[in-house]
Amino acid sequence: MTAEEYNIVxxxxxxxxxxxxxxxxxxxxxxxxxDGGDELGLGAEVVEVDPLGNxxxxxxxxxxxxxxxxxxxxxxxLITDTTNxxxxxxxxxxxxxxxxxxxxxxxxxxxxxxxxxxxxxxxxLEDGTLFICxxxxxxxxxxxxxxxxxxxxxxxxxxxxNAHxxxxxxxxxxxxxxxxxxxxxxxxxxxxxxxxxxxxxxxxxxSAVRLENGNTVICDSKNARVIEVTREGEIxxxxxxxxxAKFYDVQxxxxxxxxxSDQQHHQVIEVDRSGNYRWLHRNYHMVGPIQPKLMxxxxxQKDENGLPRHWHFATRHNExxxxxxxxxxxxxxxxxxxxxxxxxxxxxxxxxxxxxxxRYKMAAKIRTEGVKGxxxxxxxxxxxxxxxxxxxxxxxxxxxxxxxxxxxxDTAETVAxxxxxxxxxxxxxxxxxxxxxxxxxxxx
Amino acid sequence: xxxxxKTLLIKKIEDSKKVIRExxxxxxxxxxxxxxxxxxxxxxxxxxxxxxxxxxGISLPIVFTIDEFDTFDEIEAFIDKYKxxxxxxxxxxxxxxxxxxxxxxxxxxxQVKDLNERNRQEVxxxxxxxxxxxxxxESYVGNHLMKTVPFNLFLEEHKxxxxxxxxxxxxxxxxxxxxxxxxxxxxxxxxxxxxxxxILHFTERDVWNTTRIFNIPHNTxxxxxxxxxxxxxxxxxxxxxxxWEQDLESTxxxxxxxxxxxxxxxxxxxxxxx
Numbered sequence: 001m002t003a004e005e006y007n008i009v010x011x012x013x014x015x016x017x018x019x020x021x022x023x024x025x026x027x028x029x030x031x032x033x034x035d036g037g038d039e040l041g042l043g044a045e046v047v048e049v050d051p052l053g054n055x056x057x058x059x060x061x062x063x064x065x066x067x068x069x070x071x072x073x074x075x076x077x078l079i080t081d082t083t084n085x086x087x088x089x090x091x092x093x094x095x096x097x098x099x100x101x102x103x104x105x106x107x108x109x110x111x112x113x114x115x116x117x118x119x120x121x122x123x124x125l126e127d128g129t130l131f132i133c134x135x136x137x138x139x140x141x142x143x144x145x146x147x148x149x150x151x152x153x154x155x156x157x158x159x160x161x162n163a164h165x166x167x168x169x170x171x172x173x174x175x176x177x178x179x180x181x182x183x184x185x186x187x188x189x190x191x192x193x194x195x196x197x198x199x200x201x202x203x204x205x206x207s208a209v210r211l212e213n214g215n216t217v218i219c220d221s222k223n224a225r226v227i228e229v230t231r232e233g234e235i236x237x238x239x240x241x242x243x244x245a246k247f248y249d250v251q252x253x254x255x256x257x258x259x260x261s262d263q264q265h266h267q268v269i270e271v272d273r274s275g276n277y278r279w280l281h282r283n284y285h286m287v288g289p290i291q292p293k294l295m296x297x298x299x300x301q302k303d304e305n306g307l308p309r310h311w312h313f314a315t316r317h318n319e320x321x322x323x324x325x326x327x328x329x330x331x332x333x334x335x336x337x338x339x340x341x342x343x344x345x346x347x348x349x350x351x352x353x354x355x356x357x358x359r360y361k362m363a364a365k366i367r368t369e370g371v372k373g374x375x376x377x378x379x380x381x382x383x384x385x386x387x388x389x390x391x392x393x394x395x396x397x398x399x400x401x402x403x404x405x406x407x408x409x410d411t412a413e414t415v416a417x418x419x420x421x422x423x424x425x426x427x428x429x430x431x432x433x434x435x436x437x438x439x440x441x442x443x444x
Numbered sequence: 445x446x447x448x449x450k451t452l453l454i455k456k457i458e459d460s461k462k463v464i465r466e467x468x469x470x471x472x473x474x475x476x477x478x479x480x481x482x483x484x485x486x487x488x489x490x491x492x493x494x495x496x497x498x499x500x501g502i503s504l505p506i507v508f509t510i511d512e513f514d515t516f517d518e519i520e521a522f523i524d525k526y527k528x529x530x531x532x533x534x535x536x537x538x539x540x541x542x543x544x545x546x547x548x549x550x551x552x553x554x555q556v557k558d559l560n561e562r563n564r565q566e567v568x569x570x571x572x573x574x575x576x577x578x579x580x581x582e583s584y585v586g587n588h589l590m591k592t593v594p595f596n597l598f599l600e601e602h603k604x605x606x607x608x609x610x611x612x613x614x615x616x617x618x619x620x621x622x623x624x625x626x627x628x629x630x631x632x633x634x635x636x637x638x639x640x641x642x643i644l645h646f647t648e649r650d651v652w653n654t655t656r657i658f659n660i661p662h663n664t665x666x667x668x669x670x671x672x673x674x675x676x677x678x679x680x681x682x683x684x685x686x687x688w689e690q691d692l693e694s695t696x697x698x699x700x701x702x703x704x705x706x707x708x709x710x711x712x713x714x715x716x717x718x
Contacts, residue, residue: 363584374708393713
């Protein structure tokens with residue numbers, strides 16, 4: 001077994017947590033975690049872990065970028081299988097007892113003619129119906145088990161997360177792209193909200209929990225914090241970390257501790273109200289290997305999967321689209337590229353070791369065709385936990401390419417941040433179009 | 445041009461002078477050098493530095509220009525003229541070894557083995573894997589050998605600690621966070637040095653307004669419609685009217701519409717995934 005093969009076997013193994021989404025402490029004391037899988041699209045699953053860290057149950061069959069797993073009244077698990085655009089319910093014997101694929105004569109179509117698009121949360125309600133957060137349709141909805149829409153709300157909501165019913169009948173949801181938490185009445189009136197749209201107040205919030213005292217605990221994802229706010233909007237508690245954590249989902253436990261998923265550091269943590277870590281589950285194997293220096297920047301070598309050797313095709317955020325393409329006419333060697341056709345991202349990348357404080361230069365020639373969205377070549381630095389150090393908009397990069405561009409020498413340089421251990425050198429494309437790269441260089 | 449514009453430009457020039465005076469308080473004139481490409485930005489920078497030196501009785505630091513071989517005659521003539529007129533101590537830096545290995549022919553292939561030891565070390569250092577590379581400005585290796593290496597050698601030879609440059613914040617989205625003084629750590633074949641950019645706060649429009657109001661010289665290519673000058677074979681006219689008459693505000697100097705890129709960047713920041 002080569003080192004590279006060894007790494008691939010380790011990655012995506014059952015029970016590995018690469019990208020934790022929803023988290024739930026179960027009545028038996030175990031923790032249910034939905035795992036979106038790694039950058040290459042491997043390892044999406046639902047994991048139940050006991051307090052000692054043992055994996056006591058998992059479900060991974062056919063999963064793609066799983067976002068949530070919630071315990072139902074019957075003891076089954078309701079799962080949003082996000083990139084497959086479906087919601088399923090499985091029992092503890094791993095049998096599917098319900099799937100939204102069955103709706104509309106097996107087309108997955110709802111009674112209003114629509115299809116789920118990037119569902120990211122689903123709860124079973126007391127009456128047996130489902131409450132689903134349907135992100136790319138910008139809505140949340142209550143449906144019966146046959147796909148009949150009972151209620152839905154989409155007005156003004158952009159890319160919602162974690163919509164759920166409160167005991168008072170209202171819906172609490174994260175209106176993520178608009179940086180707000182909303183409480184909506186059955187008449188679809190906003191009866192309470194937090195956030196003025198500014199990123200200072202909330203930056204891409206993705207879950208919120210209402211407490212018995214009327215306060216709300218919010219996962220303020222891109223501000224790397226969890227906060228508790230009163231009905232009047234006063235922050236009465238904050239848990240903030242000094243790295244780019246991107247907390248996803250939060251649960252307030254009976255002992256008042258906070259269970260939260262940290263996607264960047266690939267872990268689930270339980271903190272008390274003093275911010276002490278009371279429990280942590282981390283079982284991560286980085287996409288690797290980490291190269292000592294740039295390998296195969298000329299794309300002279302291709303591997304058996306048709307990818308440039310030492311480069312990875314990262315599909316986790318591709319929403320099911322895109323592929324690697326080659327310009328076979330290019331001299332002296334064919335050069336690779338990406339073709340994409342939808343919302344989301346696609347990367348062709350290589351991980352290289354770096355030393356903090358050293359200045360690095362990258363260069364590549366880039367060509368694009370019909371890029372709607374954008375394309376660029378960038379240096380995504382990671383810390384020792386495999387966490388991205390910069391948010392997407394701040395990653396050091398060369399120029400942004402839109403539309404058609406003939407071969408252009410693209411260069412950028414930056415100092416590796418103090419906490420950097422490696423860099424993912426990436427060609428990315430967002431939206432639709434084609435982009436190729438060649439003559440890649442990376443050096444200090 | 446109205447008085448408000450002139451007042452603003454005078455303020456911007458004064459801000460640049462503050463940066464330049466700070467540089468002279470940190471470094472001796474002999475430790476400083478001025479990069480001059482013959483383009484509008486570095487010429488404006490040089491003009492302001494010269495003023496400070498005249499006002500404060502400081503001798504003008506050494507000026508250097510990097511000859512990438514693929515140079516416009518108009519730029520050479522311009523540099524030559526103002527070298528004499530402004531009485532500059534000017535050094536022309538050029539990687540003759542690479543030119544020799546390319547037999548002085550643009551776009552020809554250069555064999556790495558034909559280069560001298562220093563150039564071969566540089567090729568190895570940047571991790572270039574091939575045995576040959578094209579002698580052209582759009583080749584990263586060619587660029588490194590013809591621009592970065594002469595720059596580093598100049599610093600070594602003249603014991604330079606800090607270099608004035610003519611970058612501006614509005615040149616590229618990525619440049620918007622640059623600072624007036626940035627320290628470059630020493631590398632394997634490069635000395636540590638400080639880069640000073642006294643005209644960062646000038647927009648492209650400011651540069652042209654200043655150049656025209658204060659009669660600062662500029663080379664004739666801009667009047668022909670060029671907006672940004674690099675290597676001769678890769679620089680293109682933007683339009684058939686002089687640079688200062690073009691729509692500078694909604695288009696980028698080098699590439700596509702600035703607005704589109706800023707919109708794309710805003711979208712990227714909003715896209716939640718990463």
